[in-house]
Amino acid sequence: MYVQQLEPLANSLALSALVAALPLLTVLVLLGAVRMRAHAAGLIGLAVAVAVACLGYGMPAGQTLSSAAQGALFGLFPILWIVVNALWVYRMTVRTRHFDVLRRSFSRFSADPRIQALVIAFCFGALLEALAGFGAPVAISAVMLVALGFDPVKAAVVALVANTAPVAFGAMGTPVTTLAQVTGLPLDSVASVVGRQTPLLALVVPLALVALVDGRRGLRETWLPALACGGAFAAVQFAAANYVSAQLADIGAALAGTAALVAVPGARRPADEAVRTKVLTGARSQDLDVRDERREVVRAYAPYALIISVFSLAQIPQLKQLLEKATQTFDWPLLNVAAPDGTPVGGNVFALPLIATGGTLVLLSGFATAALLGVRAKDAVREWAATVHELRRTVLTVTSVLGLAYVMNLSGQAATIGHFVAAAGAGLAFLSPVLGWFGVAVSGSDTSANALFGALQVTAARQSGLPPELLAAANSSGGVLGKMISPQNLTIACAAVGLAGREGDLLRRLLPWSLGLLLVMCLIVIGQSGAVLGWMLP
Numbered sequence: 001m002y003v004q005q006l007e008p009l010a011n012s013l014a015l016s017a018l019v020a021a022l023p024l025l026t027v028l029v030l031l032g033a034v035r036m037r038a039h040a041a042g043l044i045g046l047a048v049a050v051a052v053a054c055l056g057y058g059m060p061a062g063q064t065l066s067s068a069a070q071g072a073l074f075g076l077f078p079i080l081w082i083v084v085n086a087l088w089v090y091r092m093t094v095r096t097r098h099f100d101v102l103r104r105s106f107s108r109f110s111a112d113p114r115i116q117a118l119v120i121a122f123c124f125g126a127l128l129e130a131l132a133g134f135g136a137p138v139a140i141s142a143v144m145l146v147a148l149g150f151d152p153v154k155a156a157v158v159a160l161v162a163n164t165a166p167v168a169f170g171a172m173g174t175p176v177t178t179l180a181q182v183t184g185l186p187l188d189s190v191a192s193v194v195g196r197q198t199p200l201l202a203l204v205v206p207l208a209l210v211a212l213v214d215g216r217r218g219l220r221e222t223w224l225p226a227l228a229c230g231g232a233f234a235a236v237q238f239a240a241a242n243y244v245s246a247q248l249a250d251i252g253a254a255l256a257g258t259a260a261l262v263a264v265p266g267a268r269r270p271a272d273e274a275v276r277t278k279v280l281t282g283a284r285s286q287d288l289d290v291r292d293e294r295r296e297v298v299r300a301y302a303p304y305a306l307i308i309s310v311f312s313l314a315q316i317p318q319l320k321q322l323l324e325k326a327t328q329t330f331d332w333p334l335l336n337v338a339a340p341d342g343t344p345v346g347g348n349v350f351a352l353p354l355i356a357t358g359g360t361l362v363l364l365s366g367f368a369t370a371a372l373l374g375v376r377a378k379d380a381v382r383e384w385a386a387t388v389h390e391l392r393r394t395v396l397t398v399t400s401v402l403g404l405a406y407v408m409n410l411s412g413q414a415a416t417i418g419h420f421v422a423a424a425g426a427g428l429a430f431l432s433p434v435l436g437w438f439g440v441a442v443s444g445s446d447t448s449a450n451a452l453f454g455a456l457q458v459t460a461a462r463q464s465g466l467p468p469e470l471l472a473a474a475n476s477s478g479g480v481l482g483k484m485i486s487p488q489n490l491t492i493a494c495a496a497v498g499l500a501g502r503e504g505d506l507l508r509r510l511l512p513w514s515l516g517l518l519l520v521m522c523l524i525v526i527g528q529s530g531a532v533l534g535w536m537l538p
Contacts (some may be wrong), residue, residue: 002280004345004412006419010055013147017420019056020413023049023404024452032442038488039393042400045369049404052501053411059078064407066334070350071406074181078351079447080174080391081359082247086131088387089303091364092239095383097374101292101300103144108288109258113150113280114210114222115267116261118229120144122206123257126233128305129163129170130250134268135444138489139161139496145347146290149280152497158212160484160493164517165202167235167446167480168194169241169249172358175476179450182405183458184346186379187246192301192538193473195249196240198480199234200524201517202253206230214275221275224533225267227259232260242538245290247358248311261432268493279467310365323356337410345496347410398447405451418459429529433455433478434470437514444488449479468531470537474525484510 002286009016030036037045046068053059071217093099103288107117112425121141121204128137138159150366168175169191176194206226210218219226237253242244261267292300313321332350339345370380388395408414424431435457439449453475461471483489490503490510499506527533 001057001336001338002063003015004340004410004415005057006340006416008412008416010098013416014191015418016056016416019052020408020416021407022052023194023413027401027443028405028439029453034140037147037446038445039392039396039400044405045133045401046404046407047408049411049413050401052413053407054394056384057116057411057413059411060335063337064411066332067337067347067406067410070332071348071403072399073350074406075402076325076395077403078357079178080173080395080398081176082177082355082362082441083359083394084358084384084387084391085137085362085366086172087391088135088384089362089369090128090131091383092366092369092373092375092380093300093303094280096375097307098296098303098373099299100287101296104290104292104430105269105286105297105300107148109261110221110267110269110347111276112267112269113148113276114213114218114383115225115261116148117145117150117158117162117209117213118206118226119258119261119398120208121158122165122229122233123254123261124157125162126250126254126257129166131171131307132252133306135489136494137166139492142493142496143151145470146497152499153502153509154213154365155175155477156499156506157210160489160506160510161208161212161513162205162239163483163489164238164480165205165361166253167483168198168476169237169246170446172362173246173249175446175450177358178402178447179454179476180401182409182451182454183468184455185458185469185472186222189469190472190476191246191249191467194476195238195246196528196538197473197521197524199238201480202234202237203230204517206257207234208517209410214278217275222267225264228260228267229257230236233257245311245315247361248308251308254353255304260507267498268276278399299373302372303365306368307362307365308309309359310361310368314361324353326353326355328352328354335410340412340415345410347406360463366378397445401448401451402441405455409455414455415459418456419463421456422463424460428460429466429474429526430470430522433481433518433525436475436477436479437482439475441482441486444483444486446476446483449475467537468524469530469534474521478518478521481514481521485514500529 007016023045026048030041054062125137125141142155176191180190206229210222210226230315232251236256237249240249240252295477339343457471457475458468461468
């Protein structure tokens with residue numbers, strides 16, 4: 001049995017924490033300063049974590065490598081299993097051109113460019129985040145706004161700011177699923193607290209978007225539709241994350257936000273010509289004038305309805321219990337780890353949910369989608385294989401980062417850092433979202449930041465007397481606000497709208513928004529850690 005140590009180096013917590021932080025520092029420096037590709041940085045960081053575990057902490061090499069293997073397997077299943085199947089569904093809608101139908105449907109919603117920004121960047125972007133994530137919502141939303149006549153810079157900025165509130169539940173709940181696994185906290189508990197933080201952002205972001213599009217006039221004239229959209233989005237995201245399913249939070253919220261805009265009087269009225277002249281300075285795509293049959297519009301929306309239906313059915317208690325019977329739980333080979341107090345850690349046992357997992361449910365939805373859209377079985381298989389090929393570097397990144405996280409957690413490195421950070425005391429609640437923000441700003445992924453810092457946050461919370469679910473959730477909720485300024489997403493946005501090389505211009509525009517919203521999230525977490533907003537926690 002390997003027993004974790006908190007102070008393996010010279011009986012010094014500070015020195016041990018410094019050495020334990022080397023894998024994290026390696027990844028962050030390689031990504032942020034060296035600008036190395038994420039998959040390469042992840043693999044090098046994993047190698048450093050293995051070296052620290054073996055040489056610094058005395059963890060046997062076999063158990064260290066076994067820990068990394070367990071993390072890599074979790075990265076493949078269920079994390080990448082969700083991502084691959086969700087992106088596969090999206091690719092089939094592109095293949096059959098029903099994604100174009102959906103895009104035109106959204107563009108006809110309103111002639112007011114401020115409302116168009118809400119519908120496309122916020123609502124439709126959230127729908128894309130729910131299914132694809134990993135940069136797709138920013139690229140697609142920005143391109144759609146440019147096609148409507150938006151200035152490329154403004155389109156990119158709007159798409160990046162909009163891609164905040166839905167990120168924590170993106171890719172069918174991948175970030176919160178990862179957070180729950182690496183922290184050992186129940187998924188429902190983590191999702192519940194995140195669902196009491198990011199909905200507050202959803203109230204603010206639509207107002208920020210109309211201000212970005214048309215300044216003070218935009219706020220003055222369209223504050224009601226923006227508030228209605230954000231309110232509906234927030235309410236459904238909260239309800240789904242707390243009472244239904246974290247995987248459905250963004251899909252339901254996106255559709256609710258769109259429905260709220262339909263219900264607000266005046267939201268579909270054309271804007272004044274002065275507004276259109278100021279905002280729509282680019283060339284409008286003629287493709288948007290194509291009229292689609294009602295039947296094709298219904299088929300374009302059908303994949304999302306199918307996913308909602310499948311996930312909703314899977315939440316019925318009797319069916320949920322039946323699906324969970326297929327879960328395989330077993331002792332992980334070559335792993336026998338105990339916490340510093342001698343109690344075995346949960347990582348010694350591994351659970352493999354074969355059917356009761358988001359990826360399998362999306363796969364079933366994909367089969368139905370293929371049949372509904374008329375995709376032949378052979379073509380559906382080709383699209384699935386093409387999806388895997390497209391994500392090949394992402395596969396390396398996710399598996400290496402999760403391997404790193406598992407080595408750090410099981411060797412005791414994360415616990416050492418957590419005990420050291422806990423010295424921040426009351427300030428920890430403020431710093432917690434900042435740590436997540438920094439992780440996403442560097443890595444471009446809320447999933448990666450949760451894997452890197454999730455266990456650290458929980459250890460620090462327990463040492464300081466704060467609820468572990470609160471700081472774990474704060475890592476993810478703060479992280480979503482770093483996505484708009486991450487080099488990865490800035491590059492995606494610039495490439496999508498033809499602004500290659502102008503990432504610096506976008507960064508200067510976005511940094512104040514990122515920091516301002518981060519401050520709001522820090523204040524929310526501080527409030528929830530005390531009497532002011534403590535009543536919000538479950």
